Amino acid sequence: MHLLTDPLQFDFFVRALLAVVLVSVLCALVGAWVVLRGLSYIGDAMSHAVFPGIVGAFLAGGNLLVGALVAAVLTALGIGAVGQRSGLKQDSAIGIVFVGMFALGVVMLSRAPTFTTDLSNFLIGNPLGVTPGDLWSALGVTVLVGALLTAVQKELLLASFDPTEARATGLPVRGLNNLLLILIGLVVVLTVQLVGTTLSVSLLITSSAAARLLARSLKKMIGLAALLGTVGGVVGLYLSYFLNTAPGATIVLVNTAIFLLALTLRRRE
Numbered sequence: 001m002h003l004l005t006d007p008l009q010f011d012f013f014v015r016a017l018l019a020v021v022l023v024s025v026l027c028a029l030v031g032a033w034v035v036l037r038g039l040s041y042i043g044d045a046m047s048h049a050v051f052p053g054i055v056g057a058f059l060a061g062g063n064l065l066v067g068a069l070v071a072a073v074l075t076a077l078g079i080g081a082v083g084q085r086s087g088l089k090q091d092s093a094i095g096i097v098f099v100g101m102f103a104l105g106v107v108m109l110s111r112a113p114t115f116t117t118d119l120s121n122f123l124i125g126n127p128l129g130v131t132p133g134d135l136w137s138a139l140g141v142t143v144l145v146g147a148l149l150t151a152v153q154k155e156l157l158l159a160s161f162d163p164t165e166a167r168a169t170g171l172p173v174r175g176l177n178n179l180l181l182i183l184i185g186l187v188v189v190l191t192v193q194l195v196g197t198t199l200s201v202s203l204l205i206t207s208s209a210a211a212r213l214l215a216r217s218l219k220k221m222i223g224l225a226a227l228l229g230t231v232g233g234v235v236g237l238y239l240s241y242f243l244n245t246a247p248g249a250t251i252v253l254v255n256t257a258i259f260l261l262a263l264t265l266r267r268r269e
Helices: 002-009 011-036 041-050 051-058 064-087 090-110 117-124 132-151 153-161 163-168 173-195 195-215 220-243 247-267
Strands: none
Touching: 002 011, 002 220, 011 132, 011 153, 011 195, 011 220, 041 051, 041 064, 041 090, 041 173, 051 064, 051 090, 064 090, 090 173, 132 153, 153 163, 153 173, 153 220, 163 173, 163 220, 173 195, 195 220, 195 247, 220 247
């Protein structure tokens, strides 16, 4: 029993556990849509596309999170605009915009006199460095995203799987798609700051993909994705504590193992 309780004597470990739970729920809310709509590429793309916003805020002496959010919104709107006007598939639009944004960030960074640890920590993330303020931010974003997606769930389902019918009924299909992209960007920005790029993408994609293999409805898929992400996060944090390994990478490996287990169970059905 002491194996479970010993790490809990450290406040940073308790905060990391709470952060992983909140981020798992948050990622499940949008991750289900990402997997169902075949947008798995967008998690990694968004985490890189916000780079110029982060660098711009750093150079201007502003808040890095605000800069990242501005870049995420511009990226989401850019992806929607390129897809609509060019007729290209959304994965092509994502690739074009994210590579351009990332390149812009690299060019901007080359003008920076130094690369500080603040900027490095934002990009790499550290679950064990989560502050109480970070937890409140995560809770606020989780409530906001959950409320918005719940409010437009029926409309978003129709726009996602039958856009022709959605347009015929007068639904703003383009606006709904842009809203989803913006929410994905918001979630990615927050989770990248808290847990880093690799773990952010894993919670966004891997847990939702595993849930997709086992669940038969959107609500069950979201709930199961949140549960699997939480289990993977908690187990991964404990393993990293006792094995003295990188927490983010350890959680990703546990999430991957959970997905492989779900895949095995699905094949036996």
